[in-house]
Amino acid sequence: MSVITIERKVLEKNDAIAQQNRELFARHGVFALNLVSSPGAGKTSLLEKTLEHLRGTLPVAVIEGDVQTDLDAQRVARYGVPAVQIITRGGCHLEAHLIRDALANISLEGISLLIIENVGNLVCPSNYDLGEAMKVVIASTTEGDDKPLKYPAMFRNASVLIINKIDLVPYVNTSPATLKANALQINPSLLTFETSCTTGAGIPQWCDWLRRQALR
Amino acid sequence: MHELSLAQSIAEIAQQAASANGDRKVMSVGIRVGELSGVIVDSLTFCFAAITAGTTLEGAALRVDRVPVRAQCRECRTLCGVDNLVFLCPSCGSGDLDIIAGRELQVTDIEVNDEPGEQT
Numbered sequence: 001m002s003v004i005t006i007e008r009k010v011l012e013k014n015d016a017i018a019q020q021n022r023e024l025f026a027r028h029g030v031f032a033l034n035l036v037s038s039p040g041a042g043k044t045s046l047l048e049k050t051l052e053h054l055r056g057t058l059p060v061a062v063i064e065g066d067v068q069t070d071l072d073a074q075r076v077a078r079y080g081v082p083a084v085q086i087i088t089r090g091g092c093h094l095e096a097h098l099i100r101d102a103l104a105n106i107s108l109e110g111i112s113l114l115i116i117e118n119v120g121n122l123v124c125p126s127n128y129d130l131g132e133a134m135k136v137v138i139a140s141t142t143e144g145d146d147k148p149l150k151y152p153a154m155f156r157n158a159s160v161l162i163i164n165k166i167d168l169v170p171y172v173n174t175s176p177a178t179l180k181a182n183a184l185q186i187n188p189s190l191l192t193f194e195t196s197c198t199t200g201a202g203i204p205q206w207c208d209w210l211r212r213q214a215l216r
Numbered sequence: 217m218h219e220l221s222l223a224q225s226i227a228e229i230a231q232q233a234a235s236a237n238g239d240r241k242v243m244s245v246g247i248r249v250g251e252l253s254g255v256i257v258d259s260l261t262f263c264f265a266a267i268t269a270g271t272t273l274e275g276a277a278l279r280v281d282r283v284p285v286r287a288q289c290r291e292c293r294t295l296c297g298v299d300n301l302v303f304l305c306p307s308c309g310s311g312d313l314d315i316i317a318g319r320e321l322q323v324t325d326i327e328v329n330d331e332p333g334e335q336t
Contacts, residue, residue: 010321124218153254188311
């Protein structure tokens with residue numbers, strides 16, 4: 001028996017395509033975000049609020065990832081932005097080649113911000129680079145304040161944390177301060193926002209930051 | 217459950233290495249898995265056995281080298297382990313740690329039969 005040394009990254013194929021996506025974004029001056037959360041944390045609602053707030057001030061495009069249906073792309077298209085739906089048919093995360101294929105259906109000409117809404121899942125998407133500038137993780141107050149400790153890889157790999165459903169704090173056993181402290185323990189450089197898609201709280205702050213990043 | 221697609225990539229990489237080395241029978245595949253890689257090793261092992269069944273890799277074992285999380289403080293340069301996911305420097309208390317190990321997800325090597333005749 002003999003040993004053949006390999007030393008190759010398991011995700012090398014994905015990473016190579018992600019790099020091509022990243023170069024494409026750079027050529028078009030597009031700031032690309034990978035929006036991740038567990039199912040039901042409010043990714044699509046936050047996306048809708050964001051599109052509403054940015055309307056007319058920043059050219060945005062959206063890639064929607066879901067296991068089934070194009071319901072989210074329909075919701076997003078109402079805001080008059082180019083939107084493409086990726087249906088993973090059971091796949092629990094988006095991969096770089098799916099983004100590459102979706103990009104064939106979107107013109108990035110004139111686009112400043114691309115928001116990729118990943119499949120609702122706090123585990124698998126953390127491993128897959130899509131070519132984005134950064135991952136934004138959403139944790140909602142109804143999920144409890146220990147999410148960052150249970151899913152450390154995602155919170156470690158993200159650059160921004162949005163604590164959503166902040167209006168529900170009086171009704172749930174979640175302390176946003178504890179949630180934030182837990183997240184910062186995993187990743188001290190996380191930038192955090194607190195938002196509510198019902199009251200609109202925090203949306204202007206989040207959108208102002210987004211606009212600054214996209215127009216940089 | 218992304219372990220199935222990871223198992224597929226591992227099998228592909230191992231298969232390519234075996235082909236490049238005279239199509240010898242692969243006895244085992246070595247992988248390095250960091251504690252922060254988000255991989256469930258039991259699922260990965262199960263998926264690897266399932267997708268290699270009926271292929272030239274059938275029966276090849278997956279040898280898993282788990283890598284604990286290690287970090288270096290960007291403030292005082294202390295090297296430390298990261299226990300219980302507390303990303304704080306034990307020396308100066310800074311949270312500004314550079315993760316230097318624990319994110320790995322690599323195929324390190326394959327063990328192959330030396331005799332071409334041993335092919336099954």
